[in-house]
Amino acid sequence: MTERTHSSESETACGCKLGRVATEYELPNLDDELVTYWTGDGDEQLSTRQLATYVNQRVLEAALEDANILLKDGEIENTYRLLTDDDVSSGTQVQTRNELERDGVPIDQVESNFVSHQTVYNHLTDCLAATLETPSDDERVERSADKLGALQNRTEAVTTDTVAQLERNDILDIGEFNVTVSVTVTCEDCLQEYPIRTLLDERSCDCQDSSADETR
Known part of the structure; x- marks a missing residue:
C-alpha cells in the first residue's frame, strides 16, 4: 500500500x-x-x-x-x-x-x-x-435546494432547542427525541404529494407526464 x-x-x-x-x-x-x-x-x-x-x-x-x-x-x-x-x-x-x-x-x-x-x-x-454566462438549470435547482435545505435545518435546530429547553424547565415531559422537518408540495391538478427534493429532481409532477403522453 x-x-x-x-x-x-x-x-x-x-x-x-x-x-x-x-x-x-x-x-x-x-x-x-x-x-x-x-x-x-x-x-x-x-x-x-x-x-x-x-x-x-x-x-x-x-x-x-x-x-x-x-x-x-x-x-x-x-x-x-x-x-x-x-x-x-x-x-x-x-x-x-x-x-x-x-x-x-x-x-x-x-x-x-x-x-x-x-x-x-x-x-x-x-x-x-x-x-x-448564465446559471444552468441544474445550478438553479441546486441553489434552490440548498436554500430550502438550510431553512429546513434551521427549523429542526430551533425546534430541538425549544423542546429541550421546555423539558429542562419541567414544562414538557418527553424522553429522548429527534426532530424531523419535511416539506411536501401538492399538485392540485393531479392531487399528488411530492417531497420538495423529489420534485426538484424530477422537475415535474405526474399530471405533466400524463399531458405529454396525451399529445403523442
Whole structure:
C-alpha cells in the first residue's frame, strides 16, 4: 500500500482544499476536466454537485489503487454510493468502511478529503477564474435546494432547542427525541404529494407526464 503524505501548500496549484486534494492524490489534469465539464454545452455540462461526486470518486479510486485493490467496472461508483448515499443503511455503510479498512484503505482520511459542491464552485470561480454566462438549470435547482435545505435545518435546530429547553424547565415531559422537518408540495391538478427534493429532481409532477403522453 502506498502511504500518502500531505503536500506542502507550495506544491499545490492553489491553497484551497480541492487544490490540495488534487495534489495529494496526483490528479494533475483535474482542473482542466472540471472547467471543461462545468462550462460544457448541453448534455456535456455538469453541475457542481455532479462534479463533487466526480472528484470524490477519483479520490476514492486513487486510494483503492494505492492499496493494490483490483478494480472492476462500476466498482468505484458502487463503493462511493455505499459510503455516501442517504438510502444506504448505516449497517451497510459501516460494513463497507470496515471492509475497506481491512483491505488497507485509510477510509477516514479518504472521506475527510471528499469535497462538497460548494468547494468545487469556489475552486472553479476563485482559483481557476472559470465563469458561466448564465446559471444552468441544474445550478438553479441546486441553489434552490440548498436554500430550502438550510431553512429546513434551521427549523429542526430551533425546534430541538425549544423542546429541550421546555423539558429542562419541567414544562414538557418527553424522553429522548429527534426532530424531523419535511416539506411536501401538492399538485392540485393531479392531487399528488411530492417531497420538495423529489420534485426538484424530477422537475415535474405526474399530471405533466400524463399531458405529454396525451399529445403523442
